[in-house]
Every structure is written in C-alpha cells, then in structure tokens.
Amino acid sequence: MGTERTTDITDAVVDSFARTADPRLRELLGSLTRHLHAFVRETEPTMAEWEHAMGFLTATGQRCTGTRQEFILLSDVLGVSMLVENLNAHRGPGVTESTVLGPFHMTASPARELGATIDLVGTGEQCVVSGRVLSRDGTPLPGAVLDVWQADAEGFYDVQRPDVQPPGNGRGLFTADDEGRFRFRTCVPSPYPIPVDGPVGRLLGATGRHPNRPAHIHFIASAAGHTPVTTHIFVAGSPYLGSDAVFAVKESLVKDFAETDDPSLAREFGVANPFRHARFELVLEPE
Structure with a gap:
C-alpha cells in the first residue's frame, strides 16, 4: 500500500506538468521528479534528515553573493559541473x-x-x-x-x-x-x-x-x-x-x-x- 501511494504521488506530480508549454522544460521537470522521488524511496530519509537537507540548501543559497557562487561550488565538488562539460563537449x-x-x-x-x-x-x-x-x-x-x-x-x-x-x-x-x-x-x-x-x-x-x-x-x-x-x-x-x-x-x-x-x-x-x-x-x- 505504501509503495502504491508513493508511486501515485510521483505520477501526480509528473502529470501536473503536462500543460507546460515548453516541451524541453516539461521533459526536464518530469525526469527530475521521477529520479528525485526514486532517490527518496530508495533512501527513506527521516524527517530530521529531510529538514537538514533543506537547511543545507538554504545555507548554500544564502552564501551566494555577487562575487561568490556557492551553488556552482556545490556542483563542482559533486562532479556535476564536469559531467555537464563532458556531455556537451x-x-x-x-x-x-x-x-x-x-x-x-x-x-x-x-x-x-x-x-x-x-x-x-x-x-x-x-x-x-x-x-x-x-x-x-x-x-x-x-x-x-x-x-x-x-x-x-x-x-x-x-x-x-x-x-x-x-x-x-x-x-x-x-x-x-x-x-x-x-x-x-x-x-x-x-x-x-x-x-x-x-x-x-x-x-x-x-x-x-x-x-x-x-x-x-x-x-x-x-x-x-x-x-x-x-x-x-x-x-x-x-x-x-x-x-x-x-x-x-x-x-x-x-x-x-x-x-x-x-x-x-x-x-x-x-x-x-x-x-x-x-x-x-x-x-x-x-x-
């Protein structure tokens, strides 16, 4: 029952983007939702862990200034920046x-x-x-x-x-x-x-x-x-x-x-x- 309910949530979120005019944006949001929900189902974070993750992302944004980009730094250390470069090269x-x-x-x-x-x-x-x-x-x-x-x-x-x-x-x-x-x-x-x-x-x-x-x-x-x-x-x-x-x-x-x-x-x-x-x-x- 629990698995069915979480799957229903994922489908509902994906369906909510169905009227997105830009087809690429619709594709990206749908894929992001499926992968993010799959990660949550796999790892089953506690509420405390989820709140900690939200706090980390909030602090990352708050650390950004006109001369410092903490989100780019996060992307860099997770290897995402280099992965995007390689995929586009x-x-x-x-x-x-x-x-x-x-x-x-x-x-x-x-x-x-x-x-x-x-x-x-x-x-x-x-x-x-x-x-x-x-x-x-x-x-x-x-x-x-x-x-x-x-x-x-x-x-x-x-x-x-x-x-x-x-x-x-x-x-x-x-x-x-x-x-x-x-x-x-x-x-x-x-x-x-x-x-x-x-x-x-x-x-x-x-x-x-x-x-x-x-x-x-x-x-x-x-x-x-x-x-x-x-x-x-x-x-x-x-x-x-x-x-x-x-x-x-x-x-x-x-x-x-x-x-x-x-x-x-x-x-x-x-x-x-x-x-x-x-x-x-x-x-x-x-x-």
Missing part, C-alpha cells in the same frame, strides 16, 4: 579539451595589451605564458580573444581578498595578433583550497574529502566562426593533479612551466633571466 580530435568554469569568473577581466602582466601585486615566481590560437586544421586565428584568470601566489582570487589585491589582479582579456599568437606575464600559479567557510566546505569535512585544487590558469578562448572553449592549463608536477577537488584535470591540459635560461628571450618578454615559461596551443572547433 562534442569536438573533433585535436581540439583543446574543455573543463569547468569554476566559481570565480564573477567579474569582467580588464583588456590588456599582449605581453602585459596580470600579476599586479608582484608576488610569487614570475613567468611568461605564450602560445597560439588555432583552428582545428592548424590555421592561425588572428584576433582570437582570450579571457584569463587565476589565483595569486597564495591561492586567492582578487574577489576573495579585495583588501589585499586590487580589482582585476590575476585577470586579463587579450587579443591574439595577426598570427594567432598571445603572451602575457604572471606569477606561477600555486595549488589552493576551494573556499571551506561555507556549507560546501562543511560537506567536504563531513565526508573526509580534501578541498584542494592543483595549480592552474583559467582560459576562455573564442574566435569568429568557431566554438569557444572554457578550459584550464594545469602546472605539470603540481600536487593534487590526481585528486582535484572538482574533478577537472585532463591529461592534455597539463603543461610544463619550464625554467628557461635565454637572455634575449627574457629581454623580449620584459622579465629577469632565467624565468619560467609555459608554451601551448589552444585549438578551436569550427562552427
């Missing part, structure tokens, strides 16, 4: 792999000239990041736009410590040259923990999971006639490459930030010699 061979946006793409990156630095506080080991933006067939993409953001050498984004970092630190919007080339100066990124002072952090603590991410720089690369890619470049040899808290590491995105001893190249880039240098190509899929 219909790209041909050789195209740069995508990964999660993350919770800190919350402010606009300032436009900067090629070769400029995004490290406005001058901490950490200095390096140069350079490369090309190409179409899948190897054709350079002049005028491609690269939105770049990263944490500082201590593992914090500008929006996390506005009293320490000026707005836009670790961020830049660059336009590739006529040969699709780009370059900028920054500090070598370091591993860092995702924020643990909210409900997502408490969830990780309760489950014995660490909150750490390997060292990386975020990119969104776009060009006319091509599908944009949201991705990271991870520092080879960084801790946590095999246990990223948000499951975002892909082998093809791990790059060497090599120590380079080349005085002429250092003068060209405007850095002291020797320096760390990461070189790679971002390859986009034609639309």
Whole structure:
C-alpha cells in the first residue's frame, strides 16, 4: 500500500506538468521528479534528515553573493559541473579539451595589451605564458580573444581578498595578433583550497574529502566562426593533479612551466633571466 501511494504521488506530480508549454522544460521537470522521488524511496530519509537537507540548501543559497557562487561550488565538488562539460563537449580530435568554469569568473577581466602582466601585486615566481590560437586544421586565428584568470601566489582570487589585491589582479582579456599568437606575464600559479567557510566546505569535512585544487590558469578562448572553449592549463608536477577537488584535470591540459635560461628571450618578454615559461596551443572547433 505504501509503495502504491508513493508511486501515485510521483505520477501526480509528473502529470501536473503536462500543460507546460515548453516541451524541453516539461521533459526536464518530469525526469527530475521521477529520479528525485526514486532517490527518496530508495533512501527513506527521516524527517530530521529531510529538514537538514533543506537547511543545507538554504545555507548554500544564502552564501551566494555577487562575487561568490556557492551553488556552482556545490556542483563542482559533486562532479556535476564536469559531467555537464563532458556531455556537451562534442569536438573533433585535436581540439583543446574543455573543463569547468569554476566559481570565480564573477567579474569582467580588464583588456590588456599582449605581453602585459596580470600579476599586479608582484608576488610569487614570475613567468611568461605564450602560445597560439588555432583552428582545428592548424590555421592561425588572428584576433582570437582570450579571457584569463587565476589565483595569486597564495591561492586567492582578487574577489576573495579585495583588501589585499586590487580589482582585476590575476585577470586579463587579450587579443591574439595577426598570427594567432598571445603572451602575457604572471606569477606561477600555486595549488589552493576551494573556499571551506561555507556549507560546501562543511560537506567536504563531513565526508573526509580534501578541498584542494592543483595549480592552474583559467582560459576562455573564442574566435569568429568557431566554438569557444572554457578550459584550464594545469602546472605539470603540481600536487593534487590526481585528486582535484572538482574533478577537472585532463591529461592534455597539463603543461610544463619550464625554467628557461635565454637572455634575449627574457629581454623580449620584459622579465629577469632565467624565468619560467609555459608554451601551448589552444585549438578551436569550427562552427
């Protein structure tokens, strides 16, 4: 009798969406209802557990601000963000792999000239990041736009410590040259923990999971006639490459930030010699 009654509830909720005008919305709500009700029937939460779950979701929403997105963080640590990325990554061979946006793409990156630095506080080991933006067939993409953001050498984004970092630190919007080339100066990124002072952090603590991410720089690369890619470049040899808290590491995105001893190249880039240098190509899929 109990099973029949719970099934009746599920059918009634699904039926209540029958007049939804948007067919995709109707499909999503029906599927969500069936899966959510199946989870509840399988686990049989107590009223106290249900109230605790509602409190957790409420606290997650309350922790969101204009510069922090706790729900994206929750999606990240549950692997949902990476799953959605993978399901939508219909790209041909050789195209740069995508990964999660993350919770800190919350402010606009300032436009900067090629070769400029995004490290406005001058901490950490200095390096140069350079490369090309190409179409899948190897054709350079002049005028491609690269939105770049990263944490500082201590593992914090500008929006996390506005009293320490000026707005836009670790961020830049660059336009590739006529040969699709780009370059900028920054500090070598370091591993860092995702924020643990909210409900997502408490969830990780309760489950014995660490909150750490390997060292990386975020990119969104776009060009006319091509599908944009949201991705990271991870520092080879960084801790946590095999246990990223948000499951975002892909082998093809791990790059060497090599120590380079080349005085002429250092003068060209405007850095002291020797320096760390990461070189790679971002390859986009034609639309």
